[in-house]
Every structure is written in C-alpha cells, then in structure tokens.
Amino acid sequence: MHGVPDSIAGYLDAASTEPLHPAAREVLAEALDSGWADPARLYGSARRARLLLDNAREVVAAAVGARPDEVSFTGSGTQAVHLGVLGAALARERAGRRIVCSAVEHSSVLHAVAAAPGATMDRVPVDRAGSVDAAEFGGALRADTALACLQGANHEVGTVQPVAEAATECELRGVPLLVDAAQVVGRLAVPGGWSVLAASAHKWGGPPGVGVLAVRRGARWRSPSPEDERGSGRVPGFENVPGALAAAAALRARLEDAEQLNRTHEALVGRIRARLPELVPDVEVVGHPTVRLPHVVTFSCLYVDGEALLTELDKEGYAVSSGSSCTASTLTPSHVLEAMGVLTHGNIRVSLPRGATEAGVERFLEVLPDVVARLRATAGVDRL
Amino acid sequence: MSERPGADLVLDCRGMRCPLPVIELGRRIGEVGVDAVVAVVADDPAAAVDIPAWCRLRAHDYLGTGDPVDGVAAYRVRRRR
Numbered sequence: 001m002h003g004v005p006d007s008i009a010g011y012l013d014a015a016s017t018e019p020l021h022p023a024a025r026e027v028l029a030e031a032l033d034s035g036w037a038d039p040a041r042l043y044g045s046a047r048r049a050r051l052l053l054d055n056a057r058e059v060v061a062a063a064v065g066a067r068p069d070e071v072s073f074t075g076s077g078t079q080a081v082h083l084g085v086l087g088a089a090l091a092r093e094r095a096g097r098r099i100v101c102s103a104v105e106h107s108s109v110l111h112a113v114a115a116a117p118g119a120t121m122d123r124v125p126v127d128r129a130g131s132v133d134a135a136e137f138g139g140a141l142r143a144d145t146a147l148a149c150l151q152g153a154n155h156e157v158g159t160v161q162p163v164a165e166a167a168t169e170c171e172l173r174g175v176p177l178l179v180d181a182a183q184v185v186g187r188l189a190v191p192g193g194w195s196v197l198a199a200s201a202h203k204w205g206g207p208p209g210v211g212v213l214a215v216r217r218g219a220r221w222r223s224p225s226p227e228d229e230r231g232s233g234r235v236p237g238f239e240n241v242p243g244a245l246a247a248a249a250a251l252r253a254r255l256e257d258a259e260q261l262n263r264t265h266e267a268l269v270g271r272i273r274a275r276l277p278e279l280v281p282d283v284e285v286v287g288h289p290t291v292r293l294p295h296v297v298t299f300s301c302l303y304v305d306g307e308a309l310l311t312e313l314d315k316e317g318y319a320v321s322s323g324s325s326c327t328a329s330t331l332t333p334s335h336v337l338e339a340m341g342v343l344t345h346g347n348i349r350v351s352l353p354r355g356a357t358e359a360g361v362e363r364f365l366e367v368l369p370d371v372v373a374r375l376r377a378t379a380g381v382d383r384l
Numbered sequence: 385m386s387e388r389p390g391a392d393l394v395l396d397c398r399g400m401r402c403p404l405p406v407i408e409l410g411r412r413i414g415e416v417g418v419d420a421v422v423a424v425v426a427d428d429p430a431a432a433v434d435i436p437a438w439c440r441l442r443a444h445d446y447l448g449t450g451d452p453v454d455g456v457a458a459y460r461v462r463r464r465r
Contacts, residue, residue: 302406331401342433343437343441345403345406
C-alpha cells in the first residue's frame, strides 16, 4: 500500500474525481476513532458523533450558501441528484408533471427525471459552446412545470451556466430550481436562487461515498424514500459521520486554496487552449472559451478513434476521459457533445487536479501531437 | 442498396463505427465535382452529429438526411470546394 495514487503526475481527470486531499485523510482517520457512534442516540459517544456531523454540515452549508438544517449528506452526488429530483417532483405533482432540463445535464439528472412517475422532460437546447440561454430556459417553464434543473457548470466541456439568471426566471414563474453543483462546489462561488442543490465530495478532494443534498427551507420537497428518522428525513440510513467530516475538511482546505488554484489552472488551461490548434492539425477545442470552469479543457481530434487515443495516452502515463461513443458502454456519443453539435469522435477532456504543474502540462503538450499523428498515420488518414 | 437517396455518390457505411463513416466521407468526397452531392448511409449513432460537424470544419454544406436506405439514415453533403 502506498500513500499516493499511481502516476499522479499524469492524472488529468479531476472532473471525474479529485485525489483525496491530505487534510481529509487526516480528519478521516481521526473521525473513524472519534465519530463512530450512532449520532441519533443520547449517550456521550453518540453526542460526540452528532457534534461532528453538525460541524461538517455547518462547513458545507456555508460553502453552498445554505443554512445547516437545509443540508443532508447522501451516499453520493448521484444519490443526492436522484433524491433531489424525485422529491421535488413528488411534492409538486399537483402543479404538474413536466420537468425542464438543459440538454447537457449530467446523466444522473436525466435518469432521475426519466424515473419520476408520470414525468415528461422538456429539454432546453444549448448553443455550440454548450451554454444555456437563460431567457430560453425561462420560456420553457409552463404553468404545469413541476421542476427545472440546471447544472452549475458542465462536467464534460466546462461551460459555466447562467444559474443566477435562470433562478430569476424560475422565481418569476414560481417553479423550483434544482442546481447540480457537482463541478462548481469548492472551485467557484455557488450561485444562489436554488430550491434544491446537489454536490459530491470526491469532486473537491473529499472521500468517496459522500454527497450533499440541500433543500431550501420552505421549498416544496417530499421524500421519495420510505420513512426513516435519519438524515433530517431526507436521506434514509445511518449517517457516514467520518466521511462527512472528512468531506468538510477537504472542502475547507480547498476553499482556502481556491483563488490560487483557479489562477494556476486558468493559466495552464489557457495555454492548452491556445496551443492545441497550433500543435495538432484538425483539432476542435470545444466548450465556452471564457465562461468556463478554470480547470477543464475539452477537444476533439478529427478522424481519430477516441478509445485508441485514451489507450495511447494511458500508455504515455496520462489519465484523461472521453465523450466519444467508442468509450461508452452504450456505443452512443456523449449527449453533451451531441447537443452542442460538435465532433464527437477523437474526444478528450483534460481536467487539472490540485497539484497540476506547468512542467506536467508542457510534457502533455509534447506527447499529444505525436500520439495523434501516430494514430492518424496508422489509420491512413493523415493526409485527408 | 435498394434505393438511391438523391445523390451523385452513395457511400455505404452500414456497420461502420465512428470515426469510420466520417473517414470514408473525407476520403471520397474528392470523387465528385464541386456542387455535387454525396450521401453517407450510416447506422452508427455518432454519424448524425459527426457528419454535420465535419461539414462545418471542412466548409462543405450539410443538407440533412434524405430518404432512408433500407431504413438506415442517409446523410447528404454538398461538396463546396
């Protein structure tokens, strides 16, 4: 066993998951010893566990702009989204069963909407940069719209969505807004105006198995789960106190560094965005050029097989992800790239973790053009 | 193929996975003259996105899907240069 993940130097997939923050590791170890008891009981060790859980809740609540009693911990970001969507849809059944979503929401949102009893999904399209138009989003809200869902930022291309403006549209029409803030929390300011918010701790350097569900006081939401006394009646099951506490520690540490990290990532991503078209012929850099996450850059290489590209980069020590269909179990291309109308094959997402360096990015920019050229030569498409 | 989807050249890319239909289009568009139409018959779901995107990147006209060939979409492209 080693304390550091394999080949962390070439790890460029932070948007999938961030390696555990050292602050979280320390707190997790301590909390396993001090926060193991049942936080619902009344004796000393239980009260200690409850106190730790309340501390974690306070830290997370402050970071997302919520009150502590509005926040519950879930088993994952996906579970938070599922409970958020299903609970809001359930509580608003009498208003209607239409749910408005951007076309580029995370699959957990789209799948939850599809699973909401009797719900119909109204998808709001995006432009070529992956941006939702807030007025168009507002225009999609009808009298029988139960819920609207909009991500803080897109997980595949990094485009930041106009959540504050969309929230104003929702408020005007009395429709609750669910914000999937998984890519934003710990990096950018979380926009207000949401009724329900979901996030995931491992995206900010917390441990796996901890998600966040926040339901605004007064928002219409009814638990879709069987009754349970725990998780403030929102999330059934015994709380993961050590996990929640470690998640909070990671978030606090991450926020302290956020400004500096964002500046570093912004500069490195800016360099990749600027140099890719010079270094790799027929590459399309996708996602909004300026209104975007600081650490994500996505591009598609014409005539290149996405899976082959991932495999070759892995051999060179780089971990990246792809929205190309050949890399998906379904063999369909990413619905995000599809909605944007950009090339879906030869697609790569680079997302910088904490600790990404200039030297690492420079080396990636040396390796990538050779890998692409080699794959094109093998396929006989280098002169097309 | 039982039908011709109104094109000067029909590329049968059925059964090909991405990016092969787009590669086939890139290889063979030069076989027709400027302003002629090529139809790419492809059942790979990525073709619906990648063929219009290729047209944009290569400055050809994407004309949409014509009559399907044996139930498979035919993506029509006009060579512009």
